[in-house]
Amino acid sequence: MERILAQYKVYSATVTIKDVDGVGLYLVQEPYLNPELKRTVEKFAKSLLKSKVNVTYERVLRMVSESKVEGDPELLSYYVFKKVKYGDLTIPIYDEKVERVECYGLGIPVKVVHTTFKNYLRLASNLIFVDQRELEDLQDRFNLGKDGIYAESYTPEGHKVVEYKSEEGFQLEVIKRFSATPSVSKVCRDLKCNFDALAYLWEGMEQGGLYVIGGNPYATKALMNSILLLSKSDLKIVTIESSPKFNFEGRNWLKVDARISSEDLSNFLAASQPDVLLADMRLNLLKSLLSCPCNSMMLFTDLRSVRDIMSLIVSYLGKRYKYLFLARLSGIAIYDKDLRAYSVDKLRRKTVVRRLNLSPKALALRNKGGLNDIVERLHSRREFLERVVEDNVSDEIQIRQILREYLGK
Incomplete structure (x- = not known):
């Protein structure tokens, strides 16, 4: 037909x-x-x-x-x-x-x-x-x-x-969508992003944890690239990609080809000690990635459903690494025409993934932070994103000034 x-x-x-x-x-x-x-x-x-x-x-x-x-x-x-x-x-x-x-x-x-x-x-x-x-x-x-x-x-x-x-x-x-300095306002405007979900991911990334990002890899990587450029400039960032899309020029940035062996990757991560790790989710490297002691980790895949992501990872990993993955997993996000975020709740021996509706409870519990403080930060992040997109702010200095207004950075 x-x-x-x-x-x-x-x-x-x-x-x-x-x-x-x-x-x-x-x-x-x-x-x-x-x-x-x-x-x-x-x-x-x-x-x-x-x-x-x-x-x-x-x-x-x-x-x-x-x-x-x-x-x-x-x-x-x-x-x-x-x-x-x-x-x-x-x-x-x-x-x-x-x-x-x-x-x-x-x-x-x-x-x-x-x-x-x-x-x-x-x-x-x-x-x-x-x-x-x-x-x-x-x-x-x-x-x-x-x-x-x-x-x-x-x-x-x-x-x-x-x-x-x-x-x-x-x-x-x-x-074609690669930008030498991906502006958060341009990326969000081009992708018509859900600000609630992006604010949640931004907050989660800064607090630390493991996130699996599914869907269109060009969109998700552009989003996280632009958001991470707003974070502290002294962070050590490691990217592991089969096809380079990230750009953190001028930052403490190390690039690794995803064709690296699992053993070499383990040795590299142990030596480099990154603060943030952004990697293509290759199953043969998954155990090495999970063993990395970095604060924040984001794994990118083109899978477009929570069920597919969880089934693939859990079925591939052995018992030990399966529980390590579930213990470290903080959230899942999927971009398919829009960004959807899912929080992860640990209930006794069961891990439950739920669609996020700007519910910061999981973040507060995991980090023992005050719920009100996290709610306030999430709203501040959302308002910042809305403003720079609505006002079409592209100048990085001006974006930084607005960021300080909302988050004091």
Whole structure:
């Protein structure tokens, strides 16, 4: 069964989102360009590449229109722009509804993460590279090095590009929502976040504990990145990721590749003694992570239900680590169109996970703090978040000043 879910324009190309037997597709259809116009496109592209200026579509359109060459200026501008930017990746990169582009090598469809159709996790596209030279050209366009197994760079548009290399070739990922300094106001506004749930997670992270964060990893990591940047600047932060999304430049920050062995990770964590640990939830590393004595830990997974998260972890861990996990678990949060938070209550030998309705009781009991104090802090955090988002405050100095008004930091 085939259904068209959406259709829209990106420059002169048409993007169609389809569901075919439960599989989500991202299809790019380009207008026809005859051989004569192709030669015109080549001339414009050669001129722009030679000038080495930062090319925008508007600049190309203006140049083509002023030249008064034969042919539709928008059609020509589209192909020139595609030629000088990122080739077949140009449309998904410039599609504002796409937040991530993944290229897994020759002969494999490019995948995209779409902001509107996240229930598919990834949409397979009809964009397929068949020539190694095209991929090598992209390496040059993205200013990625040819040595080492990992490289990263930033595009002029501010997107982060990461590259993984192996004997079979290399893979590219363009992370469009990555920001060098993720602002809490922008992230919350983009994601339309539930402030109650985020305030609870923020409070819990600062008090300490283990939280499992499920759902869209791009959204959850952006949220926690922006919140953690508001915390004390002297915290030692360790991130463990298979695909880097966090950015704590200028902080006490150590990065670890999630492909590390369990033994090496245990030794690293014992030596580094982080205050905050943010990690992809890889089952083979779970025991090492649970043994880490850090104050706050957040594990990120793309699972989207409490039942799935708990079942997977508990069934994987042995008896000893199962009880260690349940003893350390402080809460669960899931982002799927909105952020939902769940508190964890320890009732005798039973652990109960409940949907949070701004109930700080679990926090107060766990930390032996006054309930009224925690209620007041939660409301202050919520009011701070509401204000910076409503007033669209992007300046970090101003955000800090407002934070001091509400929380005295």
